[in-house]
Amino acid sequence: MTKKPVNPGHEYPDLEVSPPESWAVGLPAIYHSMEPAIAQLGLVRTAKLMTSMNQKDGFDCMSCAWPDPEHRSVAEFCENGAKAVTWEATPITVPTSFWAEHSIADLLSRSEYWLGMQGRLTEPVYRPAGADHYEPVTWERAFDIIATKLNGLASPNEAAFYTSGRTANETAFVYQLFVRAFGTNNLPDCSNMCHESTGTALGETIGIGKSTIAYDDFEKSDLVIIMGQNPGTNHPRMLTALEAAKRNGASIVAVNPLPEAGLMRYKNPQKVRGIIGSGTPLADQFLQIRSGGDMALLQAVSKRVLDAEAAKPGTVLDHAFLDEFTLGLDALTEHLGHLDEATVLLATGLTSAEIDELAERYIAADRVIITWAMGLTQHKKSVDTLKDLINLLLLRGNIGKPGAGASPIRGHSNVQGDRTMGVWEQMDDEFLDAIEKEFSFAPPRAHGTDALKAIEGMQRGEVKVWFALGGNLVAAVSDTVAAEKAMHGTEMTVQISTKLNRSHAVIGTEALILPTMGRTEVDLQASGPQFVSVEDSVCAVHGSHGRIPPVAAGLLSEISIITRLARAVLGNSVPVDWAGFEGNYDLIRDHISRVVPGFEKFNVQVRQKGGFILPNGPRDSRTFATATGKAMLTVNELEALERPAGRLILQTMRSHDQFNTTIYSLNDRYRGIKNGRDVIFVNPDDLTELNLKDGQRVDIFSEWKDEPDRVLRGYRIVSYPTARGCAAAYYPEANVLVPLSSAAVGSNTPVSKAVIVRLEPVASADTR
Numbered sequence: 001m002t003k004k005p006v007n008p009g010h011e012y013p014d015l016e017v018s019p020p021e022s023w024a025v026g027l028p029a030i031y032h033s034m035e036p037a038i039a040q041l042g043l044v045r046t047a048k049l050m051t052s053m054n055q056k057d058g059f060d061c062m063s064c065a066w067p068d069p070e071h072r073s074v075a076e077f078c079e080n081g082a083k084a085v086t087w088e089a090t091p092i093t094v095p096t097s098f099w100a101e102h103s104i105a106d107l108l109s110r111s112e113y114w115l116g117m118q119g120r121l122t123e124p125v126y127r128p129a130g131a132d133h134y135e136p137v138t139w140e141r142a143f144d145i146i147a148t149k150l151n152g153l154a155s156p157n158e159a160a161f162y163t164s165g166r167t168a169n170e171t172a173f174v175y176q177l178f179v180r181a182f183g184t185n186n187l188p189d190c191s192n193m194c195h196e197s198t199g200t201a202l203g204e205t206i207g208i209g210k211s212t213i214a215y216d217d218f219e220k221s222d223l224v225i226i227m228g229q230n231p232g233t234n235h236p237r238m239l240t241a242l243e244a245a246k247r248n249g250a251s252i253v254a255v256n257p258l259p260e261a262g263l264m265r266y267k268n269p270q271k272v273r274g275i276i277g278s279g280t281p282l283a284d285q286f287l288q289i290r291s292g293g294d295m296a297l298l299q300a301v302s303k304r305v306l307d308a309e310a311a312k313p314g315t316v317l318d319h320a321f322l323d324e325f326t327l328g329l330d331a332l333t334e335h336l337g338h339l340d341e342a343t344v345l346l347a348t349g350l351t352s353a354e355i356d357e358l359a360e361r362y363i364a365a366d367r368v369i370i371t372w373a374m375g376l377t378q379h380k381k382s383v384d385t386l387k388d389l390i391n392l393l394l395l396r397g398n399i400g401k402p403g404a405g406a407s408p409i410r411g412h413s414n415v416q417g418d419r420t421m422g423v424w425e426q427m428d429d430e431f432l433d434a435i436e437k438e439f440s441f442a443p444p445r446a447h448g449t450d451a452l453k454a455i456e457g458m459q460r461g462e463v464k465v466w467f468a469l470g471g472n473l474v475a476a477v478s479d480t481v482a483a484e485k486a487m488h489g490t491e492m493t494v495q496i497s498t499k500l501n502r503s504h505a506v507i508g509t510e511a512l513i514l515p516t517m518g519r520t521e522v523d524l525q526a527s528g529p530q531f532v533s534v535e536d537s538v539c540a541v542h543g544s545h546g547r548i549p550p551v552a553a554g555l556l557s558e559i560s561i562i563t564r565l566a567r568a569v570l571g572n573s574v575p576v577d578w579a580g581f582e583g584n585y586d587l588i589r590d591h592i593s594r595v596v597p598g599f600e601k602f603n604v605q606v607r608q609k610g611g612f613i614l615p616n617g618p619r620d621s622r623t624f625a626t627a628t629g630k631a632m633l634t635v636n637e638l639e640a641l642e643r644p645a646g647r648l649i650l651q652t653m654r655s656h657d658q659f660n661t662t663i664y665s666l667n668d669r670y671r672g673i674k675n676g677r678d679v680i681f682v683n684p685d686d687l688t689e690l691n692l693k694d695g696q697r698v699d700i701f702s703e704w705k706d707e708p709d710r711v712l713r714g715y716r717i718v719s720y721p722t723a724r725g726c727a728a729a730y731y732p733e734a735n736v737l738v739p740l741s742s743a744a745v746g747s748n749t750p751v752s753k754a755v756i757v758r759l760e761p762v763a764s765a766d767t768r
């Protein structure tokens, strides 16, 4: 028998599995958070970083977009924030000799973990056509090579300019300005794979694609429903806000296929009580939903709310709110009147009693917040699901009052701000008009390409140059094999990065890596040290000041790189003072203050203690900038995900020790995984039904109507209390299972959370 290929770089001989934990954070987390920092950075550097993180005049933590409380405590950091900071602030650098020692073929054979561990990038490198290796080049030469290529294209639309959400506001503004002055709206970003469904659904229903709550709304809330989100790992500081909400009498409901540690019990590391006590039980109700069942659940709860109103008219719905601010109640009532309970139970895997309980909690609460993240946004029907979420909130006026609202929890620390600054392939005419007026050039109007369309454009030979401001697209996007082939087919790839990743090995005919300073580092320019700003999940904007010296001399800031490149590419063709921008970021902010609504007097406002909050129609005044000027209740056809016999619904998620495609360690502590990532979590009853066992190695096949099966080889089964019929494996490895064509309707986000799979035992001769 021929030996089946295993997954390169993903073999973990020392994998250990133990039972999952039922609570998150607390003393072990404090210890875990400080240990890697102290080991790598030394005590003094660590102390300086940890005491300036998320403080006024400090830097914004780059691990997530969770907001900062107004009164920041010195220990306002979390275990995973500490990992992100350590990862960036490491003194270890990639030496010049590295490039001669490691060919591109060698880099291709390495895992993300290995690549990330090589340390910080410090010099620009270039891979000429046909060469086996990158070679160091000067900055001038690097800009010259890129400018020659870009200016030689038949159309600016043959280039696409990606952004990952760590990019700060000022950087994002200058970047989109350069790209639009160059002549294209091809501005795909990580949001296309993340909260795009949120932006689409909220834009259509409430007129703004952002959260409608303020930070202190949590402590004013009666009920917080957390859907499709794992805050204990991905937004650990949110647990502090949830604890405050609980203390003030709120109840908390978690809707998730997995009993995530952080949703169950919590020990607050900012408080001695939290460290030594047994912790706060968090979720009052845990709905262990089947993956993809949220739309059915939300419709079923709304139906119960409407039924309760019908039984006692005038007592359940917020009629004053509905009459004045919304449209569509009758159509929704009529539609949900036909909702079939049997379909709901099948889709959700829940009992009617569980759904009744949630509906009773919802009706009993005056102020309800619903939060969500990737568990809701990465499904085929995500946009409609989120419209149903808005329906439920609107029925009882839970938008635009204290303690209530829609709360998408963003991922990357400035992914929301990047959009506000114009990093989007579909910016509206109002924004483009403002750019035209401010800078006296005509930006292109035709919409550009998103992340998936960019890959498809590469496949057709239409996208020839890939330029990335951060990120790791080939690993982050679906269909790894197709994405890598497409990227290999481009003529040039350019990446502005802090550290090595897979996207530096999967490159075009020519390739460049431009190293950059990180957010922790002092950014010294002609007019003195500079700072940048970010916008968090609740639309608060504040400054981020680097605090430690750059890891190497000669490193440029992202703004230096973009403005110098803009000068090389555009010369004097547009009247923009790129050199002035580089020397003094206040000049960039002056322009932003005239182009982006809500940023008036930006330079003054950003210097206020705690920054400032952007205006938000739904939150501030129940103003809804939709086509009708009203908040829209919508009718969405329920489509229950079918699970054929003998198959499972696989979700792909983050371990506790990774940041997206960056792997900090091979452990996932709360879920009991050590030294490995090639695991698939399956419910014990499903294992029995499928005649499989814990510890067994299987090949995971995903199945598609019009596409061949895709496979991930040799994964170890972990018997785990996930919902029946569901399974889970880690992203990014599992991206090979999802074809490019599997994307959310309306947002084009890859369907990463509901992949139909079958598991086939690996014959012993096939195991490694």
Ligand SMILES: Nc1nc2c(c(=O)[nH]1)N[C@H]1C(S)=C(S)[C@@H](COP(=O)(O)OP(=O)(O)OC[C@H]3O[C@@H](n4cnc5c(=O)[nH]c(N)nc54)[C@H](O)[C@@H]3O)O[C@H]1N2
Binding pocket: 063, 064, 065, 080, 194, 227, 228, 229, 230, 231, 233, 234, 235, 255, 256, 257, 258, 260, 289, 290, 291, 292, 293, 294, 373, 374, 375, 376, 410, 411, 412, 651, 652, 653, 654, 655, 656, 658, 659, 660, 753
């Ligand atoms: N430490 C750390 N922090 C991060 C990141 C990181 O990688 N590491 N990434 C950042 C980014 S970019 C983002 S977008 C966020 C991501 O934050 P999360 O969305 O919390 O990240 P995931 O690991 O994708 O977890 C998805 C959660 O949804 C659940 N889920 C899966 N499918 C369904 C479903 O169908 N229904 C419901 N109700 N739940 C479901 C999963 O069990 C899991 O708990 O975190 C940000 N913060």
Ligand SMILES: Nc1nc2c(c(=O)[nH]1)N[C@H]1C(S)=C(S)[C@@H](COP(=O)(O)OP(=O)(O)OC[C@H]3O[C@@H](n4cnc5c(=O)[nH]c(N)nc54)[C@H](O)[C@@H]3O)O[C@H]1N2
Binding pocket: 163, 164, 165, 166, 190, 191, 193, 194, 195, 374, 378, 411, 412, 469, 470, 471, 472, 473, 476, 477, 478, 496, 497, 498, 499, 500, 501, 516, 517, 518, 519, 558, 652, 653, 654, 659, 660, 661, 662, 731, 732, 734, 735, 752
């Ligand atoms: N299957 C599956 N796929 C997914 C997801 C999922 O849940 N499941 N989640 C999706 C989501 S939510 C997202 S947001 C995307 C993430 O997609 P990306 O944002 O493209 O990926 P990251 O892994 O966050 O990017 C990490 C790289 O950014 C670079 N970097 C780090 N800091 C800086 C900096 O300060 N400046 C610059 N210039 N570069 C820096 C480093 O080189 C690092 O290797 O992945 C998506 N893909």
Ligand SMILES: [Mo]
Binding pocket: 190, 193, 194, 195, 410, 411, 412
């Ligand atoms: Mo994200």
